[in-house]
Amino acid sequence: MDGGEKGVRLALVGFVSLIALVPMLRLLWEGVAPAGSPDLSIVIETWTRSATLRALRNTLVTGIGGTLLALILGTGFALLVALTDIRAKAALVFSFILPLVIAPQVTAFAWMQAFGPNSPLLGALGLAPPLGTRNPLVGPGGIILLLGLHHAPLVFLAVRAGLRLVPRDLVEAAQAAGAAPMTILRTVILPLLGPALAAGTGLSFVSAIGNFGIPALLGIPGGYTVLVTLVYQRLAGFGPRVLPEVAAIGLGLAALAIIGLAVQRWRIRRDDVRVVSLAATTPGWRLGTWRPVVEASVWVFMGLILVLPFAALIATSIVPAIGVELTWERMTFSHYAYVLWDYAAARRAFVNSFVLAGLAAAVLMMAAVPLAVLADWRRSRAIGFLAIAAEFPYALPGVVLAIAMILVLLKPLPIINLSLYNTVWIIFAAYLARFLTLAWRPVSAGLAQVDRSLEEAAQGAGASFIFRLRTVIYPLLAPAAVAGAIIVFLTAFNELTVSALLWSSGAETLGVVLFSLDQSGESTGAAAIAVLTVIATLALMGVGAALGRRLPQGVLPWRP
């Protein structure tokens, strides 16, 4: 190990410890010893309050309900696409995955436009609920529906990955034994999918209980509070003095997520049906005369979950005012002009979100390559440990990380005596912590495909670690690193959960502006912002797809 490598290793250990490990430990400390000595009174007091318990119950109801819906939709769709001869699979998969890539608050907002009393589309058909009534999606039912739709792609991806491990000969052996497709599904395929279903379910549950956008838009108006929105309301209402209390709520939420992940792990381990896969099963079971019917229903479903809400979203963004019937003559782009030029907070938010997401993607992309090399090739214990530590800020609900960041950065930083609280940089620090693992994973997958002797040859030629990084390692891992950067950018750009707790005037993100415009009833402006973020998201997915052929399979979720 040369001096350069030692330096890089030390810098990375410091970086990851500071952004990922320190905040989480600080939060834990706040929970068990708020005044410096062990004291659980605040935790106990918070968790015996009826408001907290009601929020917990609501979190469990919507979390479990949404997960069940996601499980049914995701599994059914994965089986349909992988096992039958349904046509246009690539287009179906893309449409099904899309809700995952679009920010939940955008989806929730779009659905509210589509089914509310002011729905320009339902209004045109005379089907809209009467004016003045509450939006039918507000409340637990709507939250469960949208959580289910938003997380169904997670289950789909897990099940599809599981199906790729089911060897063809196992299915063919069952067929040769005389089993009909439904019997094979029940007796061979589904049992082998156990771990994949557990993985998808666990992931979907943890995401659902940590989701902010959907319960914020669909819960707050009806007074239906979950733990995440409770934290938001307490902090927004009372400021940093309720930190000990929200830290206790955050720890409870983290515990819930950890239980979910632990159950998932246990279920995956329990029946280790690891199989040596030569060729994956693609039986192409014939739907026969049912095929047109099945295809039509699937596409109607896609229309319902994609076209209808987003058509409503676009319609809202181009009507002159809410409640006005949309016609060709009245169509206007003034709301776009408003959010892009006239409304200062929105203009700032565009800049902030672009810069924050771009910087986070760039920094994490640069860090991920040496991190992966040191963890996977050098087997550095410290970095290997930090790889696990870096999973927590992403796996745990975003509000947990946000509370931890406030705790760490509320007081001015030591030595330089500068406070990041109430600046855009606290959001940046939180993004680095939250999305590090998203940048790291694809690089690690890419590294597994690189022959180590490529680095050793450079080493033998006399190149130092820094020189090797620059001339050999970065160029070889560039596609995977860029894929990671795109995923980080997309996620950060659409992010609301973390910034909802950390934003301040002048440091708004697009998610925050969309949310506050919606809260203050300015739906047209909110719709314009939502449309613009969807366009930016789709454009970036296009860039990713263009890069796709040079990437390991499974790095970009929306690629088949």
Add this chain to the structure above:
Amino acid sequence: MATVSLATVSRRFAAGSAAVDAVDLDVRHGEFLAVLGPSGSGKTTLLRLVAGFERPDAGRITIGDRIVADGPLFVPPEARRIGMVFQSYALWPHMDVRRNVGYPLAVQGITGAAYADRVAKALNAVGLTGYETRRPAELSGGQRQRVALARCLVMEPAVVLLDEPLANLDVHLRALLQAEFTAFHRATGATMIYVTHDQTEALGLADRVAVMDQGRIVQLASPEELYRAPLTPMVARFVGRGAVIPAIVHTVHNGRADVEVLGRRAQLRVAPDQATGAALVCLRPEDLAVGTNGPVARVARKAFQGSHVAIEARLDGAVLPMHLGPDQAAALGDTVGIDIRDGWVIPARD
């Protein structure tokens, strides 16, 4: 040019026994040394220890007059000035041939005319002039290995390490590149350590061959000596595929021993300090001939080899490899008399 020497060097991996176990080895100035052994014998680990990709758990490694590994002292590979040729060639796919070959120069900060000149010379030496702008993916296996050689050549290393460089090539290319390695060695005069599991490569190329087994060097000798006088039964079997047969040594006199083997008396070559009593002997095809009054064996296998017919004769559980000339005929199942003309009493047991 430099010597390479290892003194009681060991390398243990987390599980199991030592991959390299207290090895002593002195490679001479400008020598071509082959390290030969079955897979898992520790030969690649030995090479990686010299290169610096592995750090020894014990012992001292010296290159030239410089200690590169000894206790806490450890010189990393990039500071050892060694050339390495990999089994996988290890060409960087994102660089063209010129940049691959010129990389060691770029590392040293050499640019401009000196860079172009030295890269051109190295490419000329391996016969790849005109391929400067090709990418590795556009080259054949043999061309890729030549680029790797040129990359090694350009840095004018004192020591060149080759890790099974021909393992991924077909038989015809192997023979061609073996000749190029010999020329390369003669032209540069570099000390070369060549790791292989292929005995014909090792015997054909090297000045001396070190045979490795289970992390230790069991014999270090010239190819001729290795073939004629293997020290252990493992070397006798592994090099030249000799038959190893139990025997009794009766008397030793003047480099010859009177040995009872296969129920007959025979005069075999022997080490001067060989004790009498039970021993193992190594019999090679050229030591045996079809005779009339020797022990009788049965032909169990037969393969036409062009200049001769190779047969396996079985006798009391012993399997004897023999060559039959074009005028001799034997069918499977026939019995033949065996004449033991020569052989070697193996000094040690495994």
